[in-house]
Amino acid sequence: MPVKVYERILDLFEAEGINTIFGIPDPNFVHLFHLAEERGWNVVAPHHEESAGFMAEAVSRMTGKPAVCIGTLGPGVANLAGAMMCAKVENSPVIFLGGQRARITEQRVRRGRIQFVKQAELFAPSVKYCASIEFADQTDEVIREGLRRALSGTPGPVYIEYPSHVIQEELDVPPALPPQGYRLVGQTAGPDGIAEAVRLIGAARLPVLLVGHGVHTSRAGASVKALADLMACPVIQTSGGTSYIDGLEDRTFPYGFSASAVEAVVKSDLCLAIGTELGEPVHHGRGRHWAPNDADRKWIMVEQDPLAIGVNRSYDVPLVGDLRAIVPQLVEALASAPRTPPPDLAGWIRRDAERLAQLAESAPSGMSPVHPARLIVEATRAFPADGIMVRDGGATTIFGWTYSQAKPHDVMWNQNFGHLGTGLPYAVGASVADGRRRPVMLITGDSAFQFQIAELETAARLNLPLVCVVAVDHAWGLEVGVYKRTFGQGSLETGTHWSTNTRLDKVAEGFGCHGEYVERDEEIAPAIKRAYASGRPGVIHVRVDPKANSEEMPNYGEYATWATEGAH
DSSP states (O other): OOEEHHHHHHHHHHHTTOOEEEEOOOTTTHHHHHHHHHTTOEEEOOSSHHHHHHHHHHHHHHHSSOEEEEEOTTHHHHHHHHHHHHHHHTTOOEEEEEEEOOHHHHHSOOSOOTTOOOOHHHHGGGSSEEEEOOSGGGHHHHHHHHHHHHHSSSOOOEEEEEETTTTTOEEOOOOOOOGGGTSOOSOOOOHHHHHHHHHHHHHOSSEEEEEOHHHHHTTOHHHHHHHHHHHTOOEEEOTTOOSOOTTOGGGEEETTTOHHHHHHHHHOSEEEEESOOOOGGGGGGTSGGGGGGGGGOEEEEEESOGGGTTTSSOOSEEEESOHHHHHHHHHHHHTTSOOOOOTHHHHHHHHHHHHHHHHHHHSOOSOSSBOHHHHHHHHHHTSOTTOEEEEOOSHHHHHHHHHOOOOOSEEEOOTTTOOTTOHHHHHHHHHHHTTSOSOEEEEEEHHHHGGGTTHHHHHHHHTOOEEEEEEEOSBOHHHHHHHHHHHOTTOOOTTOBOOSOOOHHHHHHHTTOEEEEEOSGGGHHHHHHHHHHTTSOEEEEEEBOHHHHHHOOTTHHHHHGGGOTTOO
8 A cells, every 4th residue: 555755754663663753743744743643652742842852862762772853844953953963972863853845945046935944954964864855765765774874883863854745745665674674783793702802801800891871772781780790890880871780789880989980990900891982081991090000901892883993992802783782692601601709899889888878978968058969868869769860950960970879770861962951851751761650850950950941841741750859059050160160259150140039849830740849958858759749740949059059069070080181
């Protein structure tokens, strides 16, 4: 039976296991949105296309699959630009679809055309692949090429548009191919590389497993757990890989912020790096904490993109392919010769637990407004064990990563790009991907929260189990700190403060959410529990001390080492 172009696009996405679309259903795409809903897809219409892009990125992170976001021609597609760039830097395979005027309109020599701009050439630098479906019978090849590019090498976004006159045309095509019919799936490493990796692991005295963002976005936690058990070694988190793998919580230490992680790295004679680009936050695997023993340390790198091999540092064994295929290869090869835990491991575990307990004890309490460190301690103690954690904001994220008492299995934040305002859309997208089952907690600063605050209505409409804990200092707290460090106390902090009267709990109630106002630390956990119990998305407005928020950011010096130009 002939199918319309928009039907075929859905068929091609369904073959990849995609069943969710984010976007505003405008006239260009109304047929596609309508059919997707008829087929049982999740069709989510947020209030801003940039939010739609962030929501799609969250779905990709939660499912290990590409995700789809749509923008109408002109302003709708323009609104996607920030999300495109974010997905590029965060290595997220998001398929951005854009509408466009009929090509006869574009090609005419005219001025003053309504809602029109040549889009593709504007966005090409921000994506891995940029194309237009000019003719109906290009649909399969263009969509498949987009998926192929998004998922090959280092994952990333693509942009595909089609003119309005194409979407209603008909095609006579066979059933959509499965992914393995048109792209490389499950690429394994060669046996020689696996054998050499196993030899080095067996010979190592103190190996470490460096786990990055890609482990979690590929949903490979179970196989990495099996590998870590066989290696019997500590797991070091990168800043992008802060989700905890189930069963490895006690011996997983954040790089640079845990004394156990630092000591394990310094003493290590082998590092197996998985799902990380070895970027600035880990000092490229050769600076700072890696430097003392660099000459004697062996490196095994699991990397999907062959062009990444040897860029940030040299490797002894590069294993090129899909980590979802390579890690099981290593597990199978090591199964007959598991390692015994090194003598230092028990001490590292004990000292890291003591670190967390000491942080909870030392966070100032009894203050009103609340100290931001105490906010994090109280909020993360109230975090549901099976929940999804989302982080946003500048100073709030720095306090959050340092003082968190929770060890969530799913964590989202915009670590590479540092794009504020992603938190609420990430939370919505993650919950949609999860089927709205597990509780979600967003911990954010007030300035970051207000970027996309309209999506509270989307959360309320979808009745998501989401609680937003907002640290309110009525300022760009991180920037205030920069002013003070640069120009001294009492300096003119230009543009960093805003109204002191905004009540975000009341704003939330206006959107149909549960709202709570808190100004003492002992009120935080009960407010969170009431918000979850309300059966509606909740916003907890927590007054935090602005002086502490701008001047007492923990480990700021360690963060500063990430982007020290020329240092590595």
